[in-house]
Structures are given as C-alpha cells and as structure tokens.
Amino acid sequence: MGILCDYFxxxxxEAVRRVLExxxxxxxxxxxxxxxxxxxxxxIEPSVVLGQLIAAIEQAPFDPARQDTAVWPLGPEPGPGMIPDDDDPWSTGPxxxxxxxxxxxxLAGVADTDALAIATRWARAEELHPARPETLREVLDELSALARRAREADERVYCWICL
Structure with a gap:
C-alpha cells in the first residue's frame, strides 16, 4: 500500500477547508x-520523509519536534495514544x-547549486532506501520551487495525504 502525498x-x-468540503x-x-x-x-509524507529532507538541508540530525498543523478532517484530532473508531475520518483520511x-x-532557501548534495544526503535516510539522489533531486527541486512561490505570494504550504 502506497501513501499519496500532494504538496500545495x-x-x-480556511481556503483549504472550503475546497476540501x-x-x-x-x-x-x-x-x-x-x-x-x-x-x-x-x-514523501511530511512527518518523517520530509523531515529527513529538512535534516539533509540543514545538515543536522532529524528533528521529530517540528510540528505541522492539522487542517483536515474537520473536528478534533485524536490525542496521543487515542485510537479513532474505524469510521472516524481521522482513521480513514484523507x-x-x-x-x-x-x-x-x-525548502525555499535551497540553492540550485546545493540541490544534488542535499539529495545525496537525503537518499541516505532509511525510509528512502534504495533511492537514487538524481530522482530525489527532482522532488527536492519541485518542493523548493513550490515553497518559493508560496513565500513570494505570502501563502502557506500544505500536504494532502491519502492511503
């Protein structure tokens, strides 16, 4: 089973919620x-795989403390250790x-001249094994460009996830 991730x-x-509704x-x-x-x-899910990319960009250890904010589904997110019911949207997604x-x-700060070196470091992440740095560089280039467009437009970046 693969995980589908779209970054936008x-x-x-609120604009995201309106569209999703x-x-x-x-x-x-x-x-x-x-x-x-x-x-x-x-x-390329945001919590671990993207987190490994950020660690590669910063040349620092993976930081699981980075916190993304839940936008969808509507309603309260289950607390730590709580397991949602099978029909709960927090259980089924997206x-x-x-x-x-x-x-x-x-992401927005990645220079083109550094991208291949970053992708090479990112490819070492256990979650991506085996991965080719050249392939990951393409993803990095797309994510970086998206983050720059968001910054220029004073927008935020989101990740839609579906199993």
Whole structure:
C-alpha cells in the first residue's frame, strides 16, 4: 500500500477547508480543475520523509519536534495514544497538514547549486532506501520551487495525504 502525498500552496487553512468540503476531501491539486498550485510527491509524507529532507538541508540530525498543523478532517484530532473508531475520518483520511514555517523556509532557501548534495544526503535516510539522489533531486527541486512561490505570494504550504 502506497501513501499519496500532494504538496500545495494556499492563502490559509480556511481556503483549504472550503475546497476540501466542496470536493469531499479530494486532492486539491490533481486534474483540470485543480484548486491550488501544487505537486504530486507520492511517498514523501511530511512527518518523517520530509523531515529527513529538512535534516539533509540543514545538515543536522532529524528533528521529530517540528510540528505541522492539522487542517483536515474537520473536528478534533485524536490525542496521543487515542485510537479513532474505524469510521472516524481521522482513521480513514484523507488528511491535510499545514507545514511548519521552518520547514517551508528551509525548502525555499535551497540553492540550485546545493540541490544534488542535499539529495545525496537525503537518499541516505532509511525510509528512502534504495533511492537514487538524481530522482530525489527532482522532488527536492519541485518542493523548493513550490515553497518559493508560496513565500513570494505570502501563502502557506500544505500536504494532502491519502492511503
């Protein structure tokens, strides 16, 4: 089973929720009627795999303390150790998270000249094994460009996730 992850930029969480309510949670970046500027980054989930990328950018250990903000589904997110019912949207998804501002800043700050070296460090992450740095560089380039467009438009970056 793969994890689908679409990263996109939007003005705010309320705009994201409005679109998701209209589309019943469908990806807001896929298809002719895409609501937001975004990219498909299958398997690059925000908490660990993207966190490993940020560690590679910063040349620092992976920091699990970075906190993304839940935007979707509506309703309270289950607390630590709580398991939602099978029919609870927190159990079934899709889920959308607003990326931590530090994550967006790190992505937007990647220089083209550093991208291959960063992708090479990122490829060493256990969660990506085996991965080719050249392939990961393409993803890094897309994520960095998206983060820069978001910064220029004073928008936030979000991740839509579906199993």
């Amino acid at each position: 930029r939007a003005p705010d969480a 209209l589309t019943e949670g469908s990806s807001p970046v896929i298809g002719e009627d895409a609501a937001f500027d975004g990219i498909d980054a299958k398997g 889920w959308v998270f607003e990326l931590d501002p530090r994550t967006c800043a790190a």
